[in-house]
Amino acid sequence: MRDHSGDAPEVATSPDASRPLARLPKAHLHLHFTGSMRHGTLVELAERDGIRLPSSLTDEWPPELSTMDEKGWFRFQRLYDVARSVLRTEDDVRRLVLEAALDDAADGSVWTEIQVDPSGYGARFGGITAFTDLVIDAVREAGEKAGIGMGLVVAANRTRHPLDARTLARLAAQYAGRGVIGFGLSNDERRGDTTAFGPAFAIAERAGLALVPHGGELRGPAHVTQCLDHLHPHRLGHGVRAAESEAVLDRLATSGVALEVCPTSNVSLGVYATLEEVPVRTLTAAGIDVALGADDPLLFGSRLGGQYAVLRAAQDFSDAELAELARMSIRRSYAPSDLVNGALSRVDAWLDAPAGR
Template sequence: MPDRSVTTLPKAHLHLHFTGSLRITSLRDLAIKHHVHLPEALLADWPPTLSARDERGWFRFQRLYDAARACVKDESDLRRLVREAAEDDVAEGSRWLEIQVDPTSYAAGLGGITPALEIVLDEARAASADLPIGVGVIVAASRLKHPMDARALARLAARYAGDQPGEVVGFGLSNDERRGVTTDFAHAFEIARKSGLAAMPHSGELLGPDAVNETLGSLQPTRLGHGVRSVESRSVLNRVVDSGVALEVCPGSNVALGVYSTPADVPLRPLVDAGATIALGADDPLLFGNRLADQYRSAREDHGFTDAELAALARSSIDASLAPADVRKAAYADIDSWSASAPGDLPQRDVHDA
């Protein structure tokens, strides 16, 4: 009997970086438009071979990301990126997308961080009105910058806080988690929390359970970006589960960056068995070459998840989301319908993006 298609399984997508969401074809279009020379790894050699196990590997990853970001310059580029990210998620069954952006990366050509963020929010609202998906925005600070910059971004995010499509739903902290001092960003997260924003810092991918423990204590997260290496300490994993902090697990990222050697090594099953709330995410499809549905395929093919368990993962992603109540209610109902449908009545084979 055929399996149900993971692309028709309703789900939420909670870990997607702004430039990293670009289609490779769109990136190449934008490079031509702005006369930007792309590295060969984003041309003939795509997707690139990556690693982040040492500083050199991370530098290469960051260099490619920066090259892509240099192609996103004007208002139409930002709008195209948001719109296409939403369209791609719709095609993979996502009902709610939380896209993560650092507006300082695009501010230079748009008059500052405020207009840059407002463009992203406006297009998120428009895409949500036009497509069967809601798009919320996470404003993310960078660990590579001064904590005062993070405070400025937290104050900006607070001005647009809300729980509807086209509003800022959370505040994050991204980039190489081996850089910066986590506790130095506590004040920024306090500013965000006071405005009602959820906290979703990265932690526990490149560093182990001690980093997760520190992040839990100092930043009081709602979710953790990644968090997979909490499995290396039973006490830390218990703390994650007991505190109800959801984990945005991105298997494609974990393997591409060399955290785990193969998809089967990603500790998805131990995390689920421990009772963690899991939301699968694609992280940076532009650089990793796999999207949201591929993470669910990996759960099935590499970890032996049944259709019932995949449906539970999808529900878990909705549980962990900041989606409005009506979006959540509809998604839960449609997940139940997916589970109740006979596999033969659904597409028998998933179609991968060309």
């Protein structure tokens, strides 16, 4: 097994890197339910039920991935499906959510938004409504135990029929204000017709939910424009390839759409060859809010704190720049206003403290 602890690798740091990143308050806005699982939990649950894991999830973890072609995405999805299969009981679900909350709290998260596609679990847990009830309760319980705020995003799968997305949008709307804070759209961005998902997002929009689809990662800036035109997002999952078009950057900035950027995920999936290439500064310089996220720590081997650490190490982000990214994540979250205001004050205190303390 490779020597990975689930955090960013040990690398050289910038001169002011002594302020501990785990103490920097931040919000985690891009975290997938299955992908949030601890690697040790995956192995333990698989052994419990006699599920044989592929070597890329055991002795070769985290797996070598690239999704720049159809075969690569199929392999990524197969690993994801294997991970989903180990969740067999309600206690398994509660454990996953609690461990995700504890891991985020340890990384300084004060608010975490976790997204799930209930249709991937409905058959095993009594239907999509029963499963959503379970996850909402697990999120509430986990947030209380970990001492952080949490919200749930119901996400449709773009490889399924758009009518399925409408069903999930209506489900999310039923729980608006009762644990569900948003509606998303995930899976392989190159599949499905984005315009066909517009009616589902209209349902979620009428319910007052945050609209947070994926876009602009595996496809370029033209798809970002398509998402803006038809899905009306408040935030866009990833969106990094907007950096390839000044016009799209300007439109994102003008419309106030934030981006959920996941550096280690971008490199692991082959969107960029190195961490130095992830265009976080290009995006923020254009006036776009960026919230760093871990995406799927189970498959990428790095959690929330690792995203800040790699920008500090690979792109020499200063503590002031990292603090501003943390502020952006908090401001663009759907956390209660008192939590937001308190966390922003604590970011200022973190930055005001002398480096080295």
